[in-house]
Amino acid sequence: MTSRDQYLKLLENGDLLFQQVPMVEIDGMKLVQTRAILNYIAEKYNLHGKDLKDRAMIDMYSEGVMDLNEMIIMLIFSPDPKAKLEEIEKKAKERYLPVFEKALTGPVYLVGGKLSCADVYLLECTLMLEEKFAGILKDFGNLKSFQGRMLQIPAVNRFLLPGSKRKPPPDHKILAVAKEVFNMKF
């Protein structure tokens, strides 16, 4: 989405259940709500744990990572990003990274010995953290190894190459587009 007109058209089509994006057209549905979309994909492609208890662990880890990812996403909207950055670094080092460091002492993946969405969100998160805090994984040897293993997955490897569908970190240009699309004043 790059213009307000595009957004208004989507709204008028009635394709956005709660008038919001993200929206993903998949299998004849127009899915909205990030977690609904992620859950559908994870379940459909067997990235969601083999049983109820594994799913509970995956959800716990995933939600923790998502909390941290959310802080990073919201940075661009923060009036005082410096203070927010410090808070993110502190929370990452004290609250989140130690949990995953411990979980990856031995196991190759976070849950149940197989790849799950939690591993994917964690990889995404560690890469975004390193974009902000270059040496942040220095004291987290297991996480660094985990990152290395995940990056060897061919599809993941390709995703990180320039020209892929992966998006760059948000900058003021994207913020300006968002403001225009949503007709917001800041």
Add this chain to the structure above:
Amino acid sequence: MCDKPVLYYFNGRGRMESVRWLLTAAKVQFDEVLLTTRDQYLKLLDSGDLMFQQVPMVEIDGMKLVQTRAILNYIAEKYSLQGKDLKDRAMVKMYSEGVMDLNEMIMMLPWIPDPKAKLEEIEKKANERYLPVFEKALTGPVFLVGGKLSCADVYLLECTLMLEEKFAGILADFPNLKSFQGRMLQNDAIKEFVKPGSQRKPQPDDVYVKTVLEIFNMKT
């Protein structure tokens, strides 16, 4: 030996209330450890039982579950309240997440210094963005998805009741929702839950806010 789930949270609604609702709808009895002092909270932290140092936490089936959605997902799946197949589950999730966005706005109200503007925003969003979706979904069907009770119905009921606490006549233009509410309230377990003296928590007040701030060693 009693295998009831145990809920660890403050003595108020917050992020645990939906869990209380869902367990009730699933007809599962539960116990609660209500945090009222900082010492209690620090003890819980020291025990290592809070994976990310946060509540809500629910002890259930030998696990100490944290993260509201992880807890709710587990209960919903265990008690068959999340949809019969992948596509129904997608609908249940979409509706649930929408309701949760609205519930979250209501939950944050006690923490906002000037709630008047936020209240207006909530009423507007409820009337324009959320309630019409559910009004339409309930034109005919008894439940939101797949002809059977799901967690989405439970969260929606909780939400409509909380909205009416703030905006008495808000369902006036949404008769399907009003009927839905009436049907849901006839469920035996839910009927008991909305009576005084149940485990349902009252609206947050100054005492609640003060207690939570003390527990986190924060100043107003």
